[in-house]
Amino acid sequence: xxxxxxxxxxxxxxxxxxxxxxxxxxxxxxxxxxxxxxxxxxxxxxxxxxxxxxxxxxxxxxxxxxxxxxxxxxxxxxxxxxxxxxxxxxxxxxxxxxxxxxxxxxxxxxxxxxxxxxxxxxxxxxxxxxxxxxxxxxxxxxxxxxxxxxxxxxxxxxxxxxxxxxxxxxxxxxxxxxxxxxxxxxxxxxxxxxxxxxxxxxxxxxxxxxxxxxxxxxxxxxxxxxxxxxxxxxxxxxxxxxxxxxxxxxxxxxxxxxxxxxxxxxxxxxxxxxxxxxxxxxxxxxxxxxxxxxxxxxxxxxxxxxxxxxxxxxxxxxxxxxxxxxxxxxxx
Amino acid sequence: xxxxxxxxxxxxxxxxxxxxxxxxxxxxxxxxxxxxxxxxxxxxxxxxxxxxxxxxxxxxxxxxxxxxxxxxxxxxxxxxxxxxxxxxxxxxxxxxxxxxxxxxxxxxxxxxxxxxxxxxxxxxxxxxxxxxxxxxxxxxxxxxxxxxxxxxxxxxxxxxxxxxxxxxxxxxxxxxxxxxxxxxxxxxxxxxxxxxxxxxxxxxxxxxxxxxxxxxxxxxxxxxxxxxxxxxxxxxxxxxxxxxxxxxxxxxxxxxxxxxxxxxxxxxxxxxxxxxxxxxxxxxxxxxxxxxxxxxxxxxxxxxxxxxxxxxxxxxxxxxxxxxxxxxxxxxxxxxxx
Numbered sequence: 014x015x016x017x018x019x020x021x022x023x024x025x026x027x028x029x030x031x032x033x034x035x036x037x038x039x040x041x042x043x044x045x046x047x048x049x050x051x052x053x054x055x056x057x058x059x060x061x062x063x064x065x066x067x068x069x070x071x072x073x074x075x076x077x078x079x080x081x082x083x084x085x086x087x088x089x090x091x092x093x094x095x096x097x098x099x100x101x102x103x104x105x106x107x108x109x110x111x112x113x114x115x116x117x118x119x120x121x122x123x124x125x126x127x128x129x130x131x132x133x134x135x136x137x138x139x140x141x142x143x144x145x146x147x148x149x150x151x152x153x154x155x156x157x158x159x160x161x162x163x164x165x166x167x168x169x170x171x172x173x174x175x176x177x178x179x180x181x182x183x184x185x186x187x188x189x190x191x192x193x194x195x196x197x198x199x200x201x202x203x204x205x206x207x208x209x210x211x212x213x214x215x216x217x218x219x220x221x222x223x224x225x226x227x228x229x230x231x232x233x234x235x236x237x238x239x240x241x242x243x244x245x246x247x248x249x250x251x252x253x254x255x256x257x258x259x260x261x262x263x264x265x266x267x268x269x270x271x272x273x274x275x276x277x278x279x280x281x282x283x284x285x286x287x288x289x290x291x292x293x294x295x296x297x298x299x300x301x302x303x304x305x306x307x308x309x310x311x312x313x314x315x316x317x318x319x320x321x322x323x324x325x326x327x328x329x330x331x332x333x334x335x336x337x338x339x340x341x342x343x344x345x
Numbered sequence: 346x347x348x349x350x351x352x353x354x355x356x357x358x359x360x361x362x363x364x365x366x367x368x369x370x371x372x373x374x375x376x377x378x379x380x381x382x383x384x385x386x387x388x389x390x391x392x393x394x395x396x397x398x399x400x401x402x403x404x405x406x407x408x409x410x411x412x413x414x415x416x417x418x419x420x421x422x423x424x425x426x427x428x429x430x431x432x433x434x435x436x437x438x439x440x441x442x443x444x445x446x447x448x449x450x451x452x453x454x455x456x457x458x459x460x461x462x463x464x465x466x467x468x469x470x471x472x473x474x475x476x477x478x479x480x481x482x483x484x485x486x487x488x489x490x491x492x493x494x495x496x497x498x499x500x501x502x503x504x505x506x507x508x509x510x511x512x513x514x515x516x517x518x519x520x521x522x523x524x525x526x527x528x529x530x531x532x533x534x535x536x537x538x539x540x541x542x543x544x545x546x547x548x549x550x551x552x553x554x555x556x557x558x559x560x561x562x563x564x565x566x567x568x569x570x571x572x573x574x575x576x577x578x579x580x581x582x583x584x585x586x587x588x589x590x591x592x593x594x595x596x597x598x599x600x601x602x603x604x605x606x607x608x609x610x611x612x613x614x615x616x617x618x619x620x621x622x623x624x625x626x627x628x629x630x631x632x633x634x635x636x637x638x639x640x641x642x643x644x645x646x647x648x649x650x651x652x653x654x655x656x657x658x659x660x661x662x663x664x665x666x667x668x669x670x671x672x673x674x675x676x677x678x679x680x681x682x683x
Contacts, residue, residue, distance in 0.1 A: 023497075027497070027498065027501050030498050030501075031498075031501060031502065034502070038510050038511075038514070156394075156643070156646055156647065156650060157643065159587075159642075159646050160587070160639050160642035160643035160645075160646050161639050161642070162591040162594065162595060162638070162642070164594075164595050164598060165635055165638070165639065168613075168617060168631070168635075169635075172631070177625075268538075271500065271534040274500060274501075274502075274503050274504065274534070275503075275504065277503045278503030278504045278505035278506055278507075279505060279595075281505045281506055281509065281599070282505065282595040282596070282598065282599055285599045286598075286599070293506075296506060296509065297509075297599055297601060300509060300513065300601050301600070301601075308509075308510070309510070311506070312506050312507070312509075312510055315503055315506050316501060316502050316503060316506070319501060319502070319503050320501050323501070
């Protein structure tokens with residue numbers, strides 16, 4: 014229980030730290046977003062007071078106030094979910110984020126689960142049939158998949174399946190004119206649009222998952238307890254699921270934290286290629302339009318999503334492995 | 346083979362050698378060469394993957410040399426007919442773009458840049474990760490708590506969005522700076538997995554022996570701990586390098602990194618957005634940079650797989666034909682995934 018309490022208490026702390034970092038990036042970096050915006054406006058001949066007023070309206074920052082005051086204002090704003098006003102879309106940043114967050118989460122969660130399941134199945138088959146032809150072929154395939162970045166798959170799929178064969182749409186998350194409802198039309202439209210991004214994102218991760226699983230599986234299969242389980246006459250199914258699979262998957266679970274981070278960050282490129290209206294897509298749009306409030310809002314929310322995602326993964330890890338410990342060690 | 350298959354035994358090498366006073370310096374050097382260079386090299390070379398990997402990487406090094414010594418023409422617009430297909434005109438073996446640039450020249454032009462960036466990213470990420478991971482894993486206690494908290498924080502920030510924000514502020518056009526920026530928080534995750542390896546090493550009896558003898562912490566870390574995690578670090582260096590090139594090309598592709606002159610990512614982006622998406626005529630323009638990127642990553646991964654074979658004692662014993670398999674509880678590389 015102690016572990017869960019500790020883990021839960023970490024969340025607001027991390028979010029606080031990330032918001033501070035966001036503020037630092039906005040305000041302190043030489044040539045940071047708002048310095049540039051200010052310069053731009055001044056160059057356009059806007060009077061200095063108006064520039065400050067405008068920046069204050071865009072993001073809860075008064076450029077003339079002392080730094081600590083600006084920091085407090087910003088943090089209070091974040092706590093109230095006020096992330097400023099988007100310049101290019103002309104609506105509150107938080108509205109844009111609320112609209113796009115579900116799409117990003119949908120992409121990442123679906124593709125990560127698919128990747129994990131397919132990779133684990135292939136990897137364990139390889140481990141069972143180590144040295145077989147299947148093993149050699151899939152190992153080669155896995156190495157190849159690891160060397161192709163997901164956006165290359167995205168570009169190739171888009172080129173062949175969407176532009177040349179026109180089997181899939183080339184942008185957006187749903188068809189225009191299909192309203193969000195619990196209807197079949199809506200769901201099929203969503204799946205139709207998400208199919209290619211999810212496929213590209215899944216395929217590129219399968220290789221490393223399968224190779225990892227293969228390595229772990231071979232290691233576990235050589236353990237004495239598996240031998241003992243065989244001698245006890247347990248059924249093959251039981252050995253495969255309870256003894257081998259469980260112990261082989263566990264070490265991969267710790268990598269999940271990094272994995273979610275990489276994949277969430279990766280949506281920036283993926284969504285931009287597919288014009289899929291998630292957080293990453295809006296972030297790039299904001300960068301291209303010099304829309305700094307929206308850009309920093311996207312950055313903050315992507316980070317918070319990662320923090321929460323890792324938290325959930327950690328909680329389920331506790332369910333799978335009861336040995337979870339706080340990990341404090343003696344000092345030498 | 347006479348070498349100890351158990352990696353734990355390598356940790357005490359320096360001690361047994363040091364205590365052996367009759368051994369001349371020359372003998373020791375030749376033994377060191379035998380153990381650390383020749384044997385691993387032979388094992389590595391016996392693996393097809395290493396051979397192929399090295400071959401691929403040397404092709405890229407060759408391309409970099411060609412560019413440095415100016416052995417191939419620089420790319421410029423209208424140097425040839427537009428949209429030449431590959432191998433259509435052997436003067437421009439890989440074909441040309443919509444503005445008549447020689448594609449091979451485009452690829453060769455940016456090879457030194459890409460290699461330098463990849464090297465910088467890999468070195469930065471792994472060095473920092475090793476420093477942080479060994480220190481926090483070995484010292485434990487408060488040092489560990491503080492370092493873990495800091496790296497937890499950095500792990501909580503997704504890499505690419507952070508790089509995008511930093512790129513706006515820093516405009517990294519220098520390949521070394523770019524490599525560092527791209528892997529700005531890569532060290533955190535890698536450092537974490539190195540830490541967990543060090544945690545098990547520090548309980549090993551030979552480390553305990555060193556501690557009892559009063560050996561200083563830096564010396565224990567350098568002599569006892571580092572040699573044991575080196576294999577893991579080498580493999581992860583390659584993976585960090587792969588991450589750097591993927592991230593760089595991805596960000597160039599969507600146009601958020603500043604650039605002067607074209608590189609693989611920019612070429613890919615131009616090919617994609619300037620029409621080769623709609624016509625088969627310009628397909629090669631899209632494929633050439635893709636092959637350049639995938640080829641480099643493929644070479645790196647083959648190399649890391651081959652290196653795994655030298656370093657992983659389990660695989661090495663099998664290779665040398667010993668029946669006893671050494672079970673070692675290594676954390677499988679968690680940073681292998683993107």
